[in-house]
Amino acid sequence: MSRTVETDVCIIGGGPAGLILGMMLAKAGVRVSVLESQHDFHREYRGEVLQPRFLQLMEELGLRSYIESLPSSKVRSGAFYYKEKRLAEFQFDRFSEEIPYALWVPQPILLGALYEKTRELPSFDLLFQASVTGLLQEEERVCGVRVDTPDGELTVRAKVTVGADGRFSAVRRLGGFEMEYENHSGDLIWFSVPQPADWGEGLRIKLTDGHPMIILPKYPDLLQVGLAVPPGEWRAIKSRGVDAFRRELLGAHPAFQSFAEELHDFKPFVLLQAKTFFVREWARDGCLLIGDAAHCASPIGAVGVSLSAATAAAAADVIYGALQDGDVSAARLGLVQERRSGEMRSVHRIQERGAKVLFASTSFVRSLAPVIISLGGRLNLVSRLQRRILLQPEPLGVHPRFRFDA
Known part of the structure; x- marks a missing residue:
C-alpha cells in the first residue's frame, strides 16, 4: 500500500549527524522526519569515540551532563610505541582543562x-x-524521497531533504553529487580482546616490524584493536591463512594471546577502509549533504563523529533560517559548506600526513616512522596537530532556540 506524508525537513540517516540535526530542528519547532534503513540503532566498530570537540558542542546544546551520564569509559592519555619502547605521549588535559578526556560510548x-x-x-x-x-x-x-518500507512504498514530501546517510550515501548517488577528491590510504582491521586489569585509561599506537596497530580501551571491559594495512593487503593476508596471522598477533602484544590461540578463521575481524573524501558541492535546490555523506574523515584521530556533529549543528542553523525566509536554494543551503569546508580540508590534510606513516607500504618508510614520531614528540608537533583536530577551534555559536536547557 502506498501512502504520502509531508514534513518540513526529511533527514535520510539515523546516525549521529542525522539525529543531532533532527533533534536541534525539532527543538526549534520544525517538523522533522528521520528515515533510517536499519531496524535499530545497532552499530559495530563505528564512531564510538567522542572527542572533546563533541562534548564542546554538547555543552553548547545544554546536553553535556546528559551525554556524560551515559554508560561510558574515559580516554585520558595516549602513547606511541615502537615495539615496547615508548616514543612519545600526550595527555588530554594538555589540550583542554575543561574537557580533559575523550568518551568511549557504544554507538x-x-x-x-x-x-x-x-x-x-x-x-x-x-x-x-x-x-x-x-x-x-x-x-x-x-522536494522529498520515495521510500521502501515493510508496509509498502512511502512518499515523503519535504521542503528540505538532507542526506546524512554516511560514506555510502544513497542521497549522494541519487542526486548526482560529484566528488572533489577521494583518498584511500589504507585499511584498519578491527577486532576486540579482553582488557587487562592494569591497562588504565590510555590509548596506544604501536609500531612493529609487521603491521602498526591502534589499541583503545573499549567500554565496558575490552580493548578495541585496529591493525593498519595498506590498501588491498587484507586479501593477501587472508590468502596466506589464519595460522600465519595468528603468529603475528601472538608476537604483537601479550593481551592478544588468548584471542589468537583460539582463532580458527577470519570471522572476528571487520575491515574499515581509511578513506577521506570531499564532495565538490554539498547542496542542490532543496537538498543538502552533511556528515560522512559530504566529507568523510578517515579513522585517524577518531574524529569522524565529532566533525559530522559540528556540520549537523551548522546545518540546523542554516536550514532553520532558510525555512523562515522561504529560500531553500542551493546557494542558501550551501552556506553550510562555506562554514565547514575550511576546517574539513585542514583535518583531511592532517589525516593524510598521519596515514603516510601508519599505512606505509615499504620497509624503508616503516623504518623511518619511529624516528619521525619520536622527533615530533620532542618538538611538541604531535600534540599541536592533535589539538587542531581534537578540539573545536572556537564555539559554534549555537542559538538558544536549539538548546535543551533554554
Missing part, C-alpha cells in the same frame, strides 16, 4: 540517548527500516 547507547531527547518533541518522527529508492523532483528542485 547504540549514544543514538538511543539522542532519540530519547527527541521523542518528547511533537514535531519529530523517526521511521526504521526505511530505504530510500528515489528523489522527488519538481523541475530542478528536490
Whole structure:
C-alpha cells in the first residue's frame, strides 16, 4: 500500500549527524522526519569515540551532563610505541582543562540517548527500516524521497531533504553529487580482546616490524584493536591463512594471546577502509549533504563523529533560517559548506600526513616512522596537530532556540 506524508525537513540517516540535526530542528519547532534503513540503532566498530570537540558542542546544546551520564569509559592519555619502547605521549588535559578526556560510548547507547531527547518533541518522527529508492523532483528542485518500507512504498514530501546517510550515501548517488577528491590510504582491521586489569585509561599506537596497530580501551571491559594495512593487503593476508596471522598477533602484544590461540578463521575481524573524501558541492535546490555523506574523515584521530556533529549543528542553523525566509536554494543551503569546508580540508590534510606513516607500504618508510614520531614528540608537533583536530577551534555559536536547557 502506498501512502504520502509531508514534513518540513526529511533527514535520510539515523546516525549521529542525522539525529543531532533532527533533534536541534525539532527543538526549534520544525517538523522533522528521520528515515533510517536499519531496524535499530545497532552499530559495530563505528564512531564510538567522542572527542572533546563533541562534548564542546554538547555543552553548547545544554546536553553535556546528559551525554556524560551515559554508560561510558574515559580516554585520558595516549602513547606511541615502537615495539615496547615508548616514543612519545600526550595527555588530554594538555589540550583542554575543561574537557580533559575523550568518551568511549557504544554507538547504540549514544543514538538511543539522542532519540530519547527527541521523542518528547511533537514535531519529530523517526521511521526504521526505511530505504530510500528515489528523489522527488519538481523541475530542478528536490522536494522529498520515495521510500521502501515493510508496509509498502512511502512518499515523503519535504521542503528540505538532507542526506546524512554516511560514506555510502544513497542521497549522494541519487542526486548526482560529484566528488572533489577521494583518498584511500589504507585499511584498519578491527577486532576486540579482553582488557587487562592494569591497562588504565590510555590509548596506544604501536609500531612493529609487521603491521602498526591502534589499541583503545573499549567500554565496558575490552580493548578495541585496529591493525593498519595498506590498501588491498587484507586479501593477501587472508590468502596466506589464519595460522600465519595468528603468529603475528601472538608476537604483537601479550593481551592478544588468548584471542589468537583460539582463532580458527577470519570471522572476528571487520575491515574499515581509511578513506577521506570531499564532495565538490554539498547542496542542490532543496537538498543538502552533511556528515560522512559530504566529507568523510578517515579513522585517524577518531574524529569522524565529532566533525559530522559540528556540520549537523551548522546545518540546523542554516536550514532553520532558510525555512523562515522561504529560500531553500542551493546557494542558501550551501552556506553550510562555506562554514565547514575550511576546517574539513585542514583535518583531511592532517589525516593524510598521519596515514603516510601508519599505512606505509615499504620497509624503508616503516623504518623511518619511529624516528619521525619520536622527533615530533620532542618538538611538541604531535600534540599541536592533535589539538587542531581534537578540539573545536572556537564555539559554534549555537542559538538558544536549539538548546535543551533554554
